[in-house]
Amino acid sequence: MTLQAKTLVLALGNDILGDDGVAFYAARLLRAEFPKSVVVVETGEAGLPLLDHLESYGRALILDAAATGKCPAGTILRWDREDFRRCVAPSQHSAGLPHILELAERLGLAFPTELQVVCMEVSDPTVFRETLTAEAKQALPAMAAAAREILTAWGCRE
Amino acid sequence: MEKTAQKVWNQAHQQANSGKRTVSIDPITRLEGHGKIEIFLNDQGNVDRAYLQIPELRGFEVFCQGRPSEDMPQLTSRICGVCPTAHHMASTKALDALYEVDCHPAGRKIRELVYNAFMLEDHALHVYVLGGPDFIVGPDAPKELRNIVGVIGKVGLDVGKKVISMRRRIREIINYAGGKVIHPVLGLPGGVAKGISPAELPKFKEIAKEGLEFAKFTLQVFHDIVLKNEAYVKLITSDAFTHKTYYMGMVDKNNKVNFYDGDLRVVTPEGKEFAKFPVRDYLEHIAEHVEPWSYIKFPFLKKVGWKGFTEGADSGIFAVAPMARLNAADGMATPEAQKAYEEYFKVLGGKPVHHTLANHWARVVEMIQAAERMVELLNDPEIVSGEFRTIPTKIPKIGVGAVEAPRGTLIHQYETDEKGLIKRANLIVATLNNSARIAMSVDKAAKGLIKEGVVNDGLLNMVEMAFRAYDPCFGCATHTLPGEMPMVVTLRDLKGEVIREIRR
Numbered sequence: 001m002t003l004q005a006k007t008l009v010l011a012l013g014n015d016i017l018g019d020d021g022v023a024f025y026a027a028r029l030l031r032a033e034f035p036k037s038v039v040v041v042e043t044g045e046a047g048l049p050l051l052d053h054l055e056s057y058g059r060a061l062i063l064d065a066a067a068t069g070k071c072p073a074g075t076i077l078r079w080d081r082e083d084f085r086r087c088v089a090p091s092q093h094s095a096g097l098p099h100i101l102e103l104a105e106r107l108g109l110a111f112p113t114e115l116q117v118v119c120m121e122v123s124d125p126t127v128f129r130e131t132l133t134a135e136a137k138q139a140l141p142a143m144a145a146a147a148r149e150i151l152t153a154w155g156c157r158e
Numbered sequence: 159m160e161k162t163a164q165k166v167w168n169q170a171h172q173q174a175n176s177g178k179r180t181v182s183i184d185p186i187t188r189l190e191g192h193g194k195i196e197i198f199l200n201d202q203g204n205v206d207r208a209y210l211q212i213p214e215l216r217g218f219e220v221f222c223q224g225r226p227s228e229d230m231p232q233l234t235s236r237i238c239g240v241c242p243t244a245h246h247m248a249s250t251k252a253l254d255a256l257y258e259v260d261c262h263p264a265g266r267k268i269r270e271l272v273y274n275a276f277m278l279e280d281h282a283l284h285v286y287v288l289g290g291p292d293f294i295v296g297p298d299a300p301k302e303l304r305n306i307v308g309v310i311g312k313v314g315l316d317v318g319k320k321v322i323s324m325r326r327r328i329r330e331i332i333n334y335a336g337g338k339v340i341h342p343v344l345g346l347p348g349g350v351a352k353g354i355s356p357a358e359l360p361k362f363k364e365i366a367k368e369g370l371e372f373a374k375f376t377l378q379v380f381h382d383i384v385l386k387n388e389a390y391v392k393l394i395t396s397d398a399f400t401h402k403t404y405y406m407g408m409v410d411k412n413n414k415v416n417f418y419d420g421d422l423r424v425v426t427p428e429g430k431e432f433a434k435f436p437v438r439d440y441l442e443h444i445a446e447h448v449e450p451w452s453y454i455k456f457p458f459l460k461k462v463g464w465k466g467f468t469e470g471a472d473s474g475i476f477a478v479a480p481m482a483r484l485n486a487a488d489g490m491a492t493p494e495a496q497k498a499y500e501e502y503f504k505v506l507g508g509k510p511v512h513h514t515l516a517n518h519w520a521r522v523v524e525m526i527q528a529a530e531r532m533v534e535l536l537n538d539p540e541i542v543s544g545e546f547r548t549i550p551t552k553i554p555k556i557g558v559g560a561v562e563a564p565r566g567t568l569i570h571q572y573e574t575d576e577k578g579l580i581k582r583a584n585l586i587v588a589t590l591n592n593s594a595r596i597a598m599s600v601d602k603a604a605k606g607l608i609k610e611g612v613v614n615d616g617l618l619n620m621v622e623m624a625f626r627a628y629d630p631c632f633g634c635a636t637h638t639l640p641g642e643m644p645m646v647v648t649l650r651d652l653k654g655e656v657i658r659e660i661r662r
Contacts, residue, residue, distance in 0.1 A: 016221070016236050044341070046239040048283060048325060099287075099306045106310055107318055128221035 007156055008057040008112070009040045009147070010050075012064040019073075019136040020125035022143065023063035026118075029144045030151070037156040050100050051109070059154050060112035061147055062097070066119040073123035074139035076146050081115045114154065118146045195621060195647045196451070197604050199657065203611025206652065208604035209451055210596060210625055222583040227256055227554050227574050231345045234570065234585070243276035243332065243342060244563035244588075245570075247418070250345025252570040255438065256557025257347040257550035264543035265349030270418045271535045272335045272344060273561065277417050278369055278528040279328045280564040281480075281521045284629050285376055286313075286321045289518045292623050293384045297393065304619070313379060324372045327365045331532075334358060349547025356542045363536045370494070370529035377498055377522050384519070385505070394515040395506065398606045399624060401469045401598055402427040402512050404459055404476035406591070407483030408562045409434075414491040415483050415527060417562040423486045424459065427471050429510040433461070437560040440569055444586070445474075447594070456594040457586065467598050475598070478566025478591040479628055480520035485510035490523065492530035498523040514599055517627040521564075554578050563588045565629040589630045599624040613649065613658065621647070 011027035014020045024042045031040040041053055054060055066077055081101065097117075104111040120143050122136060132140070197208040218237075225233065231249040235242035247269060254261050261269070286294070291304035294312050303311065310318040335352060336342030344350050354362070384390045393399070409423045410416040422440065424433040433443055446455035447464040458464045458474035465473045476482070484503075490496040502523055503509050506516055535541055553576070560569040566588030573582040589596075603624040607613070649657040 014236065014239065016233070044236060044239045044242075048287065048322070049329075051322065052326065102305075102307045103310070103318070103322075106307060107315065107322065109322075126216055128217040 008060040011042045018129045019122035059114040062117045065122045074135040075121040077119040079117040205605040208601045210600040248570045251559030252557045253347035256554040258552045259348040259550035262349040262548045265546040274528040274531045275331045281525045366532035373525040373529040399514045405482035405485040407486035413488040415487040438558045475594040477595045481517045495527035
C-alpha cells in the first residue's frame with residue numbers, strides 16, 4: 001500500500017511533561033486497533049520537521065495536547081484544515097502547524113488532502129513528570145474515541 | 159506556591175504596602191500562556207513598566223534525581239522539540255567532565271560535525287521562517303503576511319523550496335550520526351556511539367558544500383533585501399532597539415567564535431575583555447536575580463552586581479546569542495565567515511555592536527562559519543576513524559558542560575552519588591541568560607510607543623521584533639494548538655485593573 005493510500009496518525013507532545021504527552025497514549029491505543037491501514041508516528045518535534053512527517057500521506061489525523069485556557073482540562077477539541085486557514089498570526093518561536101500547512105500548499109508538496117486534529121485540553125503541561133493527571137487519564141478514552149470516529153469515517157477498518 | 163516565589167511575592171507586597179512600589183501584580187497572572195506581556199500605565203497614560211512573561215518548565219531537578227547520569231543526554235534532549243541537539247551535546251560534555259575523561263579526538267570531530275550541522279539548520283530556520291517576517295517581509299507589512307508565507311512571497315518559491323530541501327539534507331548528517339534528530343543517541347562520556355563510514359563521506363561532503371553555498375546565498379539575500387533598504391538599516395541602529403550591556407560567548411584558544419567548545423569570554427559594553435573562564439567556573443562569574451513578577455530568574459555578572467534593569471558598565475546584565483558571540487570574540491574561526499564578520503562591524507560602526515536587531519545579521523555570519531567548519535571536518539581523514547571513544551574509568555562526581563546553542567550559551571551541571579546516580583542537576587538555558595536584556599528590550603519598545611494612553615497599532619509588531627531577534631525559546635511546553643503561541647498584551651492601570659487587552 002502506498003503512503004498516499006495510507007492514513008497517518010501523528011501524535012505530538014513531550015512525554016516527560018506530563019499531560020503534554022497525552023497524544024502518545026491515545027496513539028498507542030489506535031496503533032493496536034488499526035495495525036494495517038494506519039501509520040502511527042509519535043514525535044516531540046515542532047515546526048518544520050512536521051513537514052517531513054506529513055508529506056506523501058493522503059490523510060492525516062493529528063493528536064496533540066492544547067492549552068487554550070478556554071475550557072476545562074480533559075475537554076476534547078477538534079479542528080480541521082479550514083480552522084487553520086483563519087489562523088495566520090506569527091509565532092514567536094517555532095513555525096506553527098498553520099504555517100506548515102500553508103507552506104506545503106504554496107510549495108506544491110504532496111500533502112494530506114484530508115486533515116483533522118483532535119486535542120485534549122490540559123491544565124499544566126509545564127511540570128516534568130512521566131505520568132498523566134487524573135483528568136487526562138479520565139478523558140483519554142474520549143480522545144481515542146474521537147480519533148477512532150474520524151479514522152472509521154475515512155474507511156480505516158483494521 | 160514555591161518557597162522562592164512565595165518569598166519574592168511577600169517582598170513585593172511589603173514594597174507595595176510601604177508606598178515604594180506602585181505596581182501590584184496578581185500571582186495568577188504569572189507565566190500563563192506564551193509571550194504574555196503586561197504593561198502598567200501611570201496616571202498620565204504613559205508606561206510605568208512593561209514585562210514579557212516567559213513560561214518556565216518546572217520540577218526538572220526532582221525529575222532527574224536518582225537517574226543514571228549516562229541517561230542525561232537522552233533525557234535532556236527531550237526537554238525541547240526545537241533544540242534537542244544543543245541539550246544533548248551540552249549534556250554529553252557535562253558527562254565528559256563528570257567522568258573526568260577527555261573525549262576521543264575522532265569522537266570530538268564527529269560531535270563537532272553534528273553540532274555545526276545543527277547550528278546551520280537552526281539558524282537557517284530562524285533567518286527564513288522566524289526572523290524573516292521582520293526583515294525579509296518587513297516590519298510594516300500587514301500581519302497576515304508577516305509569516306513564512308509572506309517570506310516565500312518576497313524571496314520566491316524556488317528559494318522556499320531550497321530552504322526546505324537544504325534543511326532536510328543537513329538533517330541527514332544529524333540523523334546518520336545521532337540515530338535520530340529529536341532523541342539523539344550520539345553522545346557518550348569519552349566519545350560517540352557511532353563512527354562515520356568512509357562510504358558515506360562523499361555524500362556528506364556534498365551536503366556540506368551545498369550548505370556553505372546556501373549560507374553564502376543567505377548573506378546575499380540579507381544584503382539585497384535588508385542592507386539595501388535604508389529604512390531597515392535605520393531601524394536596526396535605532397535607539398529603540400539598542401542596549402549597552404556586557405556580552406558573553408564561547409571562544410577557542412585564539413579567541414575566535416566556537417559553538418562546540420572553549421572558554422567563556424565576557425566583554426564590557428566598551429568591548430574590552432572583562433573575564434575569560436573555563437565553563438566549570440561559571441558559578442564564580444554568574445549569579446541569578448529574582449523578581450516578584452516572574453518565575454524566570456535573571457542571570458547577571460556576579461563581579462559587577464545586580465543594579466536593576468539598567469544598562470552600562472555598572473550593571474551586571476549581559477547578553478548571549480549571535481550578536482553577543484561576535485562581540486565577545488576577536489573574530490570568526492573560518493575565512494569566509496571572517497570576511498562577513500569584518501563587513502558586519504564595519505557597517506555597524508565597529509565593536510561592540512549594541513543593536514539587538516543586528517542579531518539577525520550576526521546569525522547569517524554564524525551560518526557561514528558552521529558550514530565552513532562542516533567542510534573542514536569532513537575533509538579531515540580522522541573523521542572516518544574506526545575508533546571514536548575513550549572508555550571512562552573514574553567514578554563520576556560533578557561535571558559541567560556547555561555549548562553555544564543557537565540562542566546563546568547553554569550550561570548543564572550534574573552531581574552524582576557514589577553509585578553514579580544524579581543527586582543534583584542544574585541547567586542554565588540560553589534564553590535565561592538573555593532574560594534581563596529581553597525584559598529591557600520589551601520595556602523600551604513599549605515606552606517608546608505608548609504615549610498618554612494612546613496605544614500605537616504598531617505596538618505588537620515592534621514589541622515582537624524587540625524580543626524575536628533574540629530567538630527566545632518558548633518551544634518547550636505544550637504545542638498550544640490551534641498551532642500558534644498567541645501573544646497577549648494586557649494594559650493595566652497602576653491598581654492592576656485591565657484597561658485593554660490586545661490578542662493575536
